[in-house]
Amino acid sequence: MIKLEMKDILKEFPGVRALNDVTFSANRGEVLALLGENGAGKSTLMKILSGVYPYGTYEGDILVDGQVCRFANTREAERAGIAIIHQELNLIHGLSIAENVFLGREPKTKWGTIDWKRMHGETQALLDRLHLPFHPTHLVSTLSVGQQQMIEIAKAISIQAQILVLDEPTSALTESEVQRLFDVIRELRREGVTMIYISHKMDEIEAICDGITVLRDGSSVGSARIGDVTRNELIAMMVGRDISQMFPKAESVPGDVILSVQNYSVKKSPDTYLLQDINLDVRAGEVVGLAGLMGAGRTELVMSLFGALGLKAEGTVRISGTRVNIQTPRDAIQAGLALVTEDRKESGLVLSMNVRENTSLVSLQTLSSRLGKLDHKREHGLAARYIEELRTKTPSAETNVNNLSGGNQQKVVLAKWLATQPKVLILDEPTRGIDVGAKVEIYQLINQLTQAGHAVIMISSELPEVLGMSDRIVVMAEGRVAGELARADATQESIMKLATKGA
Ligand SMILES: Nc1ncnc2c1ncn2[C@@H]1O[C@H](COP(=O)(O)OP(=O)(O)OP(=O)(O)O)[C@@H](O)[C@H]1O
Numbered sequence: 418m419i420k421l422e423m424k425d426i427l428k429e430f431p432g433v434r435a436l437n438d439v440t441f442s443a444n445r446g447e448v449l450a451l452l453g454e455n456g457a458g459k460s461t462l463m464k465i466l467s468g469v470y471p472y473g474t475y476e477g478d479i480l481v482d483g484q485v486c487r488f489a490n491t492r493e494a495e496r497a498g499i500a501i502i503h504q505e506l507n508l509i510h511g512l513s514i515a516e517n518v519f520l521g522r523e524p525k526t527k528w529g530t531i532d533w534k535r536m537h538g539e540t541q542a543l544l545d546r547l548h549l550p551f552h553p554t555h556l557v558s559t560l561s562v563g564q565q566q567m568i569e570i571a572k573a574i575s576i577q578a579q580i581l582v583l584d585e586p587t588s589a590l591t592e593s594e595v596q597r598l599f600d601v602i603r604e605l606r607r608e609g610v611t612m613i614y615i616s617h618k619m620d621e622i623e624a625i626c627d628g629i630t631v632l633r634d635g636s637s638v639g640s641a642r643i644g645d646v647t648r649n650e651l652i653a654m655m656v657g658r659d660i661s662q663m664f665p666k667a668e669s670v671p672g673d674v675i676l677s678v679q680n681y682s683v684k685k686s687p688d689t690y691l692l693q694d695i696n697l698d699v700r701a702g703e704v705v706g707l708a709g710l711m712g713a714g715r716t717e718l719v720m721s722l723f724g725a726l727g728l729k730a731e732g733t734v735r736i737s738g739t740r741v742n743i744q745t746p747r748d749a750i751q752a753g754l755a756l757v758t759e760d761r762k763e764s765g766l767v768l769s770m771n772v773r774e775n776t777s778l779v780s781l782q783t784l785s786s787r788l789g790k791l792d793h794k795r796e797h798g799l800a801a802r803y804i805e806e807l808r809t810k811t812p813s814a815e816t817n818v819n820n821l822s823g824g825n826q827q828k829v830v831l832a833k834w835l836a837t838q839p840k841v842l843i844l845d846e847p848t849r850g851i852d853v854g855a856k857v858e859i860y861q862l863i864n865q866l867t868q869a870g871h872a873v874i875m876i877s878s879e880l881p882e883v884l885g886m887s888d889r890i891v892v893m894a895e896g897r898v899a900g901e902l903a904r905a906d907a908t909q910e911s912i913m914k915l916a917t918k919g920a
């Protein structure tokens with residue numbers, strides 16, 4: 418029996434047709450993957466389903482069990498059993514877990530006041546069910562992003578959603594949190610909940626989904642059962658062309674040491690080390706992959722090198738042979754470092770600015786005359802160049818980044834740092850949320866940089882990416898360097914062996 422159908426959906430934003438006649442359906446108790454490139458229209462389609470874009474702002478029909486649904490807002494969609502967990506989390510940090518779960522539908526006592534006892538009791542039951550060791554009164558701000566994701570799921574369960582949309586739910590989860598999430602998805606599937614799962618991670622889709630539907634440029638291009646298509650066929654459906662080589666690593670000839678880190682330590686308290694005795698050299702033309710488990714200290718290391726950790730470091734750092742003392746990100750940029758972080762909202766983008774302004778944000782000095790006047794022509798040229806090279810999908814360079822799809826926002830972050838022409842480019846999860854086709858473009862840009870003599874450090878939780886693009890892999894564990902592997906010797910197993918050393 419058909420549970421959910423969306424028919425002939427059309428949606429326009431000023432200057433963009435985001436959805437152009439999309440049709441798709443999902444059965445009861447099915448996990449359906451919604452696939453497509455950045456900007457294909459996945460999030461927009463799901464926002465229509467869940468009432469974020471109300472009836473009247475789009476054309477076409479939503480049918481649940483044959484009944485036409487016209488939602489004026491998300492509350493109405495929730496009442497019809499449809500919940501969405503957004504790509505960008507939506508919880509209110511200053512409120513408790515229970516307050517977030519019951520926001521806007523708090524249980525009331527017979528006197529009309531909030532029934533805290535019931536609210537906390539029901540929240541506790543949800544937390545127990547998800548094996549989450551928190552108290553309903555804990556503030557959401559004390560939880561990690563992964564834990565917040567689980568609270569969103571608790572909320573969806575509590576409204577007894579029959580249709581649950583998960584928009585890139587694992588982008589900030591640890592490996593064990595992903596497994597926990599998958600357990601919950603399987604349990605909900607057994608209970609007959611229909612789930613729509615958006616992700617750019619093919620491994621996950623193969624692991625958890627029953628079927629797929631692909632969108633391209635706002636149109637549906639096809640559907641299939643998961644076992645009936647190969648991964649290459651899927652990718653070709655998404656990007657409209659064959660991708661012959663996922664990791665187009667160029668031969669590189671390492672040159673002089675550009676970044677040299679010696680005896681580098683950072684303490685988090687007088688007697689505990691966050692980073693201990695790190696030695697690391699990165700040469701011109703080289704990509705050094707930093708591998709390790711979550712919490713091994715990779716992000717802390719690059720943040721500290723970039724002057725963004727706020728903790729005192731011991732040891733020496735040299736750039737092109739000169740000793741540097743980096744205390745702030747400004748010092749780091751001046752010294753020739755660039756850091757693309759995993760969290761584009763926190764440290765990457767100014768959402769109220771347009772694509773051009775964000776792209777030139779860190780390069781204003783080099784784009785200005787000696788008297789400090791910005792060269793507008795060069796600024797426009799810079800923005801246009803990166804939109805083309807990264808294939809950023811945006812109506813124009815003057816579009817607010819707020820209006821771009823998640824993956825396209827990430828491309829603007831990359832453009833901003835590439836534009837500084839750094840001596841050392843540090844990438845922390847650079848392709849998170851980026852579609853498979855655009856990943857290849859980014860790898861090619863990395864090649865161009867190394868061939869021009871720049872050095873690259875890359876952190877990625879996706880081992881195939883580290884293996885595919887690094888010349889050397891430095892493995893960290895518990896704040897130390899656990900070992901180093903040459904490209905030729907590195908395998909998933911040899912990396913994992915070092916990463917779990919001593920654990
Ligand atoms: N609020 C908005 N205003 C203007 N344009 C928008 C808005 N939201 C989305 N768009 C545009 O609609 C198109 C589809 O965006 P959408 O966010 O649905 O893509 P997506 O498939 O979810 O991509 P991603 O994988 O990057 O998250 C894009 O061209 C995007 O720029």
Ligand SMILES: [Mg+2]
Pocket residue numbers: 459460461504584822823824
């Ligand atoms: Mg999206």
